[in-house]
Amino acid sequence: MLLAVIVGLATGILSGFGIGGGSLLMLYLTLIAGFPQQAAAGANLLYFIACAPAALISHFKNGLVDKQALFWCVLAGIPTSIAASLLAAATDLSLLRRLFGALLLYIGIKELRAKKPKATKQ
Amino acid sequence: MQIQDRIKFAITGGLAGLANGFFGAGGGLFLVPLFIGWLGLTEQKAFATSVAVILPFCAVSAWIYWHNGNLDLMQALPYLIGGALGGFLSGRIFKKMNMVWLRRIFGLLILYGGIRSLFLL
Numbered sequence: 001m002l003l004a005v006i007v008g009l010a011t012g013i014l015s016g017f018g019i020g021g022g023s024l025l026m027l028y029l030t031l032i033a034g035f036p037q038q039a040a041a042g043a044n045l046l047y048f049i050a051c052a053p054a055a056l057i058s059h060f061k062n063g064l065v066d067k068q069a070l071f072w073c074v075l076a077g078i079p080t081s082i083a084a085s086l087l088a089a090a091t092d093l094s095l096l097r098r099l100f101g102a103l104l105l106y107i108g109i110k111e112l113r114a115k116k117p118k119a120t121k122q
Numbered sequence: 123m124q125i126q127d128r129i130k131f132a133i134t135g136g137l138a139g140l141a142n143g144f145f146g147a148g149g150g151l152f153l154v155p156l157f158i159g160w161l162g163l164t165e166q167k168a169f170a171t172s173v174a175v176i177l178p179f180c181a182v183s184a185w186i187y188w189h190n191g192n193l194d195l196m197q198a199l200p201y202l203i204g205g206a207l208g209g210f211l212s213g214r215i216f217k218k219m220n221m222v223w224l225r226r227i228f229g230l231l232i233l234y235g236g237i238r239s240l241f242l243l
Binding site for chain 2: 064065083102
């Protein structure tokens with residue numbers, strides 16, 4: 001129980017940064033805590049709903065959220081979110097897990113090669 | 123905002139929704155690199171905006187997962203408590219962070235987990 005709170009706290013800091021804490025939590029839930037893939041996905045979705053608002057208050061206050069980008073992304077992303085969630089429920093568990101693994105492998109290699117930002121301030 | 127940019131943002135958001143709904147995670151993994159590389163947002167804005175975009179995706183996806191019996195609130199609860207605390211902290215310290223090392227450590231962990239997931243180890 002306490003360990004779960006600490007894991008959530010650590011990944012929550014990354015999620016608030018937008019670095020992919022949710023993906024790490026997914027891995028923890030499936031590989032260590034023994035959740036089935038779809039249950040881990042469900043828990044992870046709830047977790048993000050708990051985590052993001054507090055971080056977003058600061059991000060909005062600091063003027064770091066591009067509102068136009070937000071509007072157009074959400075407009076297009078809501079229907080695709082719905083379609084993909086329905087598809088996930090009909091997908092074989094181990095296939096889902098392998099595809100997620102392949103995605104993470106690709107992202108992991110990219111992140112390892114992350115460079116210093118050229119300009120952090122406009 | 124120009125019409126081309128609106129379309130680009132819509133494509134980016136659409137892709138992120140697909141990944142996020144299908145895997146229950148990972149929408150931001152698409153958003154941030156496209157925001158920076160394709161749409162020219164600054165790194166800080168890209169990370170912060172991605173959090174704002176993913177939140178509504180998670181809400182609609184969670185609703186569907188719940189309908190399909192894949193949501194267990196009690197099981198998830200300790201992670202939610204930790205996540206809320208972490209989110210609060212991250213908002214406070216975000217502007218002072220050096221992302222590069224954080225991203226490299228993240229990359230290593232993700233790589234390890236990705237290999238184990240891919241080969242079902």
